[in-house]
Amino acid sequence: MTVGRTPSVVQNSGQVLPAGHEPANLGDILERVLDRGIVIAGDIRVSLLDIELLTLKLRLVIASVDTARQIGIDWWEHDPWLSSRARPPVEPGPRDPEEVEASRRPRAAARAEREERDEYDG
Amino acid sequence: MSTTAEPTPTTPGAGTGVWLHGVVAGDTPPAPAGITGIAGTPVRTVAAAGLAAVVSDAPLTEYGEEALRRNLEDLAWLERAARAHHAVVDVLSRAGAVVPARLATVHRDDGRVARVLVERHDELAGTLARLTGREEWGVKGYAVPGATPRADEPAGAGGGAGAAYLRRRKAQLTAREEGQRIAADAAAAVHTALAGYAVTARRHAPQDRRLSGAPTPMVLNGAYLVDRDRLDGFAALVRELGDRHPEIRLEPTGPWPPYSFVAEPSAEPAWA
Numbered sequence: 001m002t003v004g005r006t007p008s009v010v011q012n013s014g015q016v017l018p019a020g021h022e023p024a025n026l027g028d029i030l031e032r033v034l035d036r037g038i039v040i041a042g043d044i045r046v047s048l049l050d051i052e053l054l055t056l057k058l059r060l061v062i063a064s065v066d067t068a069r070q071i072g073i074d075w076w077e078h079d080p081w082l083s084s085r086a087r088p089p090v091e092p093g094p095r096d097p098e099e100v101e102a103s104r105r106p107r108a109a110a111r112a113e114r115e116e117r118d119e120y121d122g
Numbered sequence: 123m124s125t126t127a128e129p130t131p132t133t134p135g136a137g138t139g140v141w142l143h144g145v146v147a148g149d150t151p152p153a154p155a156g157i158t159g160i161a162g163t164p165v166r167t168v169a170a171a172g173l174a175a176v177v178s179d180a181p182l183t184e185y186g187e188e189a190l191r192r193n194l195e196d197l198a199w200l201e202r203a204a205r206a207h208h209a210v211v212d213v214l215s216r217a218g219a220v221v222p223a224r225l226a227t228v229h230r231d232d233g234r235v236a237r238v239l240v241e242r243h244d245e246l247a248g249t250l251a252r253l254t255g256r257e258e259w260g261v262k263g264y265a266v267p268g269a270t271p272r273a274d275e276p277a278g279a280g281g282g283a284g285a286a287y288l289r290r291r292k293a294q295l296t297a298r299e300e301g302q303r304i305a306a307d308a309a310a311a312v313h314t315a316l317a318g319y320a321v322t323a324r325r326h327a328p329q330d331r332r333l334s335g336a337p338t339p340m341v342l343n344g345a346y347l348v349d350r351d352r353l354d355g356f357a358a359l360v361r362e363l364g365d366r367h368p369e370i371r372l373e374p375t376g377p378w379p380p381y382s383f384v385a386e387p388s389a390e391p392a393w394a
Contacts, residue, residue, distance in 0.1 A: 025375070026204070027329055027334060028260065028375060029204050029205060029208050030200070030201075030204050031329065032208070032222075032378065032379075032381040032382070033204045033207055033208055033222075033224065033225040034204070034224070034225055035326075036222075036224070036381035036382050036384070036385075037144075037211075037381050037384060038145075038221050038222065038223055038224065038246075038249075038385070039224050039385075040142065040223060040224075040227050040238055040242070042227045042228045042229050043139070043228065043230040043234055044139055044182075044185070044186060044187050044226070044228035044229075044230075045187060046191050046194070046226055051191065051195060
């Protein structure tokens, strides 16, 4: 879903901002038309909050939760848009310590795997 | 193409909704030429209270409540709709100030659209005045791995292969955290400088690599509202900041319609 054409890339060596190019990156367009722009209550009421693709998949793709959290940015934790809908409800956990430990292990493994994948400098 | 010359707004037939692209100033602005609306339908305007809503008809079989709910789950459909909507807003923004509507703003008929223009006149007119002569530019910043320090494996430390692995792992993680901190600091410095030049600025959540397509994490996803007659200075500042901060790679995009600047700043999450 990423479109390769980038209208202008200023590397550190730099070049002039070209005018009049249409930004064609789909991700850039989606984050703007879905997340910004004026909100006017239309007659057709479709809450974007109810769209699974947007909340669970696309929204998480747009807002890089992992990256942001790693560099200490966590405002979305307080963003009702994200925190109330995008995260699965917390189930009451098992109380037995061994069960807690057992349930934690796969998650820790998944986390380690994710970190492995996320490394960009290793 | 345009129905603005008609004394009364047209009302689409039953089974057709009115998709709002954006709001512009003026009682009789020309509808944008050479472009079609959301469903390949003509783009037209609905005027009221000195403002004009730029709309296109949307068949409810595809854009009604149930259909929208279903179609928005389809990424191919979503892409087509997003591009069609954006294309209209983009053309409008190149002709003058526009308040872009969020995707999937659909009204029953033109009368309902006109009512919105009347009810929200002051807010819309104020926003249009604020946006006149200005355009939105995005500046993204990506971490540059080579510019971040890398911890070497400590030499001569005892312990087995397992301990060595853990040390190596810890060093890697420390180096990564350090690299991210340095990139984050650079992103904050760049944003502060650009925000100081721009009329208004917003810092959005960084895009995930699955979306950005970039090999390294995005650390800055900024939007800047810039006076058109000061664009050269903005471009020069982006270049200068890129030179000053080799630890991040800057990528400007634009010009964009002012999607990021139609809401009051107080409604936005606060960023450093």
